[in-house]
Amino acid sequence: MGVEDLPTVTDIHGIHELIEQQWDLSHRGTRGVLPDQTLQSILDNVRDLDGEYRRAAALLNRLADAHVYEDGNKRTAWTVTETYLNEAGQEVVPSDESAERVLLNRRRFDEAELATWLETGDIPEQKFRDS
Numbered sequence: 001m002g003v004e005d006l007p008t009v010t011d012i013h014g015i016h017e018l019i020e021q022q023w024d025l026s027h028r029g030t031r032g033v034l035p036d037q038t039l040q041s042i043l044d045n046v047r048d049l050d051g052e053y054r055r056a057a058a059l060l061n062r063l064a065d066a067h068v069y070e071d072g073n074k075r076t077a078w079t080v081t082e083t084y085l086n087e088a089g090q091e092v093v094p095s096d097e098s099a100e101r102v103l104l105n106r107r108r109f110d111e112a113e114l115a116t117w118l119e120t121g122d123i124p125e126q127k128f129r130d131s
Helices: 009-023 035-047 052-066 073-087 096-104 111-120
Strands: none
Touching: 009 035, 009 073, 035 052, 052 073, 052 111, 073 096
16 A cells, blocks of 8 residues: 555545645635646655655645645645544544644644654654644
8 A cells, every 4th residue: 555545636636635624714715826746746756755754744735835825724734634544544543732833833844754654653842842
């Protein structure tokens, strides 16, 4: 399992549409130029990484940073990441509350630290703003 379980651009858009509905986002749709190409580029780069948790960390970080959508980019990144790991048969250890805290501070962590956090729930606490 692994690379073949990566979501497609269509899958990511579908997840985002569900988030728009669930959260009743006032700013909907995509933003920027060529959102499909941006998402495909992310997926192509992630595909080259080794291990589900490493790919998941890259998906989480890169989807959140890409700002493909008007609103809900971090929620979409988290849900896509959870879905990918679940479909790859891997456990998602962090809670949604922990995910919110990490996503808001994600630029303080490298992708290896994010991969460890996704797999074990452990993250360097000293790197948080509120610590």
